[in-house]
Amino acid sequence: MLSYVARRFFGAVPTLFIIVTVAFFLIRVAPGGPFDLERPLEAKVMENLNRIYQLDKPLWHQYLLYLESLLRGDLGPSFYFRDFSVSELFARGLPISIQLGCAALLLALLVGGLLGVIAALRQNRGTDVAVMATATFGITVPNFVVAPLLTLLFAIWLGWLPAGGWGDGALANKILPILTLALPQIAIIARLTRGSMIEMLRANHIRTARANGLPGYVVVGVHALRGALLPVVSYLGPAAAALLTGSVVIETIFGIPGVGRYFVQGALNRDYTLVMGTVIMIALFIIVFNLIVDLLYAVLDPRVRYD
Amino acid sequence: MLKTSLRTAVLAFSLAVAGGFAASAEVVYHRGNIADPETLDQHKTSTVYEANILRDLYEGLTAHNAKAEVVPGVAESWTVSDDGTVYTFKLREDAKWSNGDPVVAGDFVFSLRRIMTPETGAKYANILYPVKNAETINKGEALPETMGVKAIDDRTLEITLESPTPYFLELLTHQTGLPVHPASVTKHGKDFVRPENIVSNGAYILKEFVPNSHVKAAKNPNYHGAADVKIDTVFYYPTEDHSAALRRFQAGELHSNGDAPADQAKLMRETLGDKFRVAPYLGSYYYAVNMSKKPFDDLRVRRALSMAIDREYLAREIWSDGMVAGYSFVPPGTGNYNDPAFADYKDMSMIDREEEAAKLLAEAGFGPDKPLKLEIRYNTSDDHKRTAVAIADMWKPLGVEVSLLNTDTKTHYAHLRDKGDFDVARAGWIGDYSDPQTFLFMVESDNDGFNYANYNNPDYDTLMDEAAVEIDLDKRANLLKKAEELFMRDLPFIPLLYYGSRALVSDKLVGWEDNIQHIHPTRFMSIKE
Numbered sequence: 100m101l102s103y104v105a106r107r108f109f110g111a112v113p114t115l116f117i118i119v120t121v122a123f124f125l126i127r128v129a130p131g132g133p134f135d136l137e138r139p140l141e142a143k144v145m146e147n148l149n150r151i152y153q154l155d156k157p158l159w160h161q162y163l164l165y166l167e168s169l170l171r172g173d174l175g176p177s178f179y180f181r182d183f184s185v186s187e188l189f190a191r192g193l194p195i196s197i198q199l200g201c202a203a204l205l206l207a208l209l210v211g212g213l214l215g216v217i218a219a220l221r222q223n224r225g226t227d228v229a230v231m232a233t234a235t236f237g238i239t240v241p242n243f244v245v246a247p248l249l250t251l252l253f254a255i256w257l258g259w260l261p262a263g264g265w266g267d268g269a270l271a272n273k274i275l276p277i278l279t280l281a282l283p284q285i286a287i288i289a290r291l292t293r294g295s296m297i298e299m300l301r302a303n304h305i306r307t308a309r310a311n312g313l314p315g316y317v318v319v320g321v322h323a324l325r326g327a328l329l330p331v332v333s334y335l336g337p338a339a340a341a342l343l344t345g346s347v348v349i350e351t352i353f354g355i356p357g358v359g360r361y362f363v364q365g366a367l368n369r370d371y372t373l374v375m376g377t378v379i380m381i382a383l384f385i386i387v388f389n390l391i392v393d394l395l396y397a398v399l400d401p402r403v404r405y406d
Numbered sequence: 407m408l409k410t411s412l413r414t415a416v417l418a419f420s421l422a423v424a425g426g427f428a429a430s431a432e433v434v435y436h437r438g439n440i441a442d443p444e445t446l447d448q449h450k451t452s453t454v455y456e457a458n459i460l461r462d463l464y465e466g467l468t469a470h471n472a473k474a475e476v477v478p479g480v481a482e483s484w485t486v487s488d489d490g491t492v493y494t495f496k497l498r499e500d501a502k503w504s505n506g507d508p509v510v511a512g513d514f515v516f517s518l519r520r521i522m523t524p525e526t527g528a529k530y531a532n533i534l535y536p537v538k539n540a541e542t543i544n545k546g547e548a549l550p551e552t553m554g555v556k557a558i559d560d561r562t563l564e565i566t567l568e569s570p571t572p573y574f575l576e577l578l579t580h581q582t583g584l585p586v587h588p589a590s591v592t593k594h595g596k597d598f599v600r601p602e603n604i605v606s607n608g609a610y611i612l613k614e615f616v617p618n619s620h621v622k623a624a625k626n627p628n629y630h631g632a633a634d635v636k637i638d639t640v641f642y643y644p645t646e647d648h649s650a651a652l653r654r655f656q657a658g659e660l661h662s663n664g665d666a667p668a669d670q671a672k673l674m675r676e677t678l679g680d681k682f683r684v685a686p687y688l689g690s691y692y693y694a695v696n697m698s699k700k701p702f703d704d705l706r707v708r709r710a711l712s713m714a715i716d717r718e719y720l721a722r723e724i725w726s727d728g729m730v731a732g733y734s735f736v737p738p739g740t741g742n743y744n745d746p747a748f749a750d751y752k753d754m755s756m757i758d759r760e761e762e763a764a765k766l767l768a769e770a771g772f773g774p775d776k777p778l779k780l781e782i783r784y785n786t787s788d789d790h791k792r793t794a795v796a797i798a799d800m801w802k803p804l805g806v807e808v809s810l811l812n813t814d815t816k817t818h819y820a821h822l823r824d825k826g827d828f829d830v831a832r833a834g835w836i837g838d839y840s841d842p843q844t845f846l847f848m849v850e851s852d853n854d855g856f857n858y859a860n861y862n863n864p865d866y867d868t869l870m871d872e873a874a875v876e877i878d879l880d881k882r883a884n885l886l887k888k889a890e891e892l893f894m895r896d897l898p899f900i901p902l903l904y905y906g907s908r909a910l911v912s913d914k915l916v917g918w919e920d921n922i923q924h925i926h927p928t929r930f931m932s933i934k935e
Binding site: 129130131132134135140141142143144146147148151179180181182183188191192246247250251254255258261262263264265350351352353354355356357360367368369 | 442444445446447450524525526527528529531532544545546596597599600615616617618619620643644645646647649650651653654656657659813814815816817819820821823
């Protein structure tokens with residue numbers, strides 16, 4: 100098991116290397132640079148800025164310098180947020196994004212899973228139709244529509260919750276962002292659970308379990324659910340990576356200081372180091388979560404072994 | 407024993423009550439500031455979002471009041487030499503840094519030298535190029551010590567200019583003119599801007615800067631005018647999403663926001679009344695025409711294109727009256743100027759204009775059977791797109807076939823600056839100070855960065871040069887007006903709209919004055935419950 104994990108991590112190094120390389124050169128293809136303004140800079144000032152940020156060296160040299168600083172664990176200075184380094188920005192933002200992402204994920208898993216199971220047990224009946232209709236609605240309505248509607252309802256008409264801001268992490272400020280993040284996930288998880296649950300309920304080992312006289316909740320809650328969760332788990336890997344690294348829409352609408360905005364902001368501002376940092380962060384999350392998914396498979400499905 | 411513990415309890419209780427009262431007495435201003443500052447180092451800044459914060463944290467030699475008029479800042483008085491090139495400032499005796507140090511003339515010498523030193527990497531240093539030798543220093547051709555700034559004594563500062571600059575006192579209000587605390591800069595280097603290190607001389611001190619969340623500033627007790635500062639704490643929020651900011655404003659979480667969603671203007675007028683403010687703004691929205699390319703080198707073509715645009719329609723329908731139809735490049739109300747030079751077809755009816763435009767195009771060899779094909783480039787935004795589509799529609803009857811191309815802002819301006827190929831390109835310019843020069847200098851033939859149109863008219867350049875050395879304000883205004891008349895005749899840029907500033911201002915916020923520069927220093931405001 101441990102050696103499997105170790106192998107996977109070493110296997111990820113070339114992948115990361117390729118991602119870093121491609122991203123490094125790709126962002127440089129975009130026209131304009133981090134210090135381009137509407138009011139153009141004096142040539143000498145531009146030259147100095149380029150020197151300060153080592154942009155005056157040939158591209159391959161910058162690439163080597165960047166790899167070297169990466170090996171030291173240094174993500175470099177941000178070109179846009181000039182009072183901060185990329186690591187500092189992540190150190191502040193990532194815990195917030197992870198917090199919201201985890202909460203949303205947990206909520207989605209509980210509510211989505213429950214709805215999916217209920218729908219499967221009541222297949223083709225009113226409850227099923229209602230759950231699936233809501234789920235389809237949940238998937239199709241984008242979060243930049245849901246978020247404003249939720250704020251209008253809860254913040255402006257009812258006045259129960261704040262319309263935005265982080266409020267130093269107050270619970271009230273987290274509710275709407277978590278809800279907005281979780282809603283589409285609830286819908287997807289409900290659909291996935293329902294589908295595989297229906298299949299699982301017809302499986303041989305379930306029939307055997309029922310024949311053996313096991314109580315219904317044990318059959319459904321233990322034996323069927325365990326197998327039904329496999330597709331959900333494989334969906335959750337990349338979904339979790341995406342949720343935990345923040346959402347640009349949610350963060351912009353609710354004014355949350357997470358890391359989700361940095362990718363888009365960084366790309367638009369030609370903040371090369373910030374874009375690179377974000378790419379590496381997301382890549383790491385995806386690699387780690389894919390590994391977790393594979394390990395969970397072993398737990399859930401007795402047929403899968405890594406030794 | 408019981409007595410003491412009882413007494414302690416009573417004391418604790420009364421302290422808690424007192425504490426509660428003190429907390430509720432703290433006046434907090436929640437201010438929507440559109441975007442995060444890139445930096446709080448006044449010498450590296452370039453945006454208005456930074457200006458809004460730095461204006462509260464620091465005080466320059468001169469400052470803006472609530473109406474954006476120039477008033478004394480650290481300098482209590484000044485004299486100007488007869489030829490308009492030497493300014494002698496007398497500094498206030500009670501000007502102090504937040505750590506208690508007095509603000510002395512030497513601090514300004516240090517600061518002005520610092521911003522011009524090329525190693526500082528100051529993006530907006532050219533604002534202060536009127537100061538003697540500033541430009542050569544910034545280009546690395548002279549030493550910072552040669553700059554025209556001198557501390558006669560601790561309270562007397564002398565600044566020498568290259569040529570008389572009637573808007574110099576206004577320039578000093580710009581964030582680039584704000585002083586830094588020399589000892590902190592020397593000690594902390596670029597980290598002097600951190601809340602734990604910063605020493606500032608304005609009405610407020612920086613307490614927190616959390617990117618994507620807020621900047622927090624608290625009242626500076628050492629500020630000479632602290633007795634008149636009514637707001638204790640200011641939060642500046644990067645409210646990039648205007649609609650989200652509107653909702654936060656409606657929910658009472660923001661006292662003001664520096665912008666408002668243009669497409670919801672009608673709704674805001676109905677529901678918010680005069681809390682939704684629109685004021686004329688010192689900016690022009692225009693289309694640059696590439697004069698170095700056929701057929702756009704033909705004046706008749708440019709004039710026809712300009713005449714056929716229904717600017718009132720753009721202002722009303724596309725921008726929901728958040729902008730004003732623009733018939734000159736310099737917006738009306740700009741300082742040191744009278745009425746701008748309006749286009750001669752300003753008062754003609756649209757029908758007559760279209761007729762004449764068609765005639766001009768026909769003379770230039772274009773018409774429905776031989777269409778003029780052109781491409782409008784603009785930076786990606788819904789409003790710019792709708793404007794371009796509307797204009798393409800207005801040009802269509804003339805037999806002009808328009809294609810649209812949009813790129814992100816950085817790409818757009820980099821393309822124009824690097825003299826990339828284009829026909830017609832959107833641009834906008836907000837004046838850095840209230841003076842026609844900040845607009846008209848853009849198309850001087852040697853202005854590589856801004857003269858997107860490649861306009862080259864020696865008469866125009868001569869007028870601008872003459873205006874640059876003219877001391878008499880009326881004569882100068884006339885020279886600049888003549889230059890603008892040439893501009894409006896030749897149309898290197900086709901002016902479309904004057905910017906309007908939109909803002910949301912709560913009834914609770916007192917002292918917010920609409921003004922052409924959209925400048926609103928916190929120290930003149932208060933909050934009523």
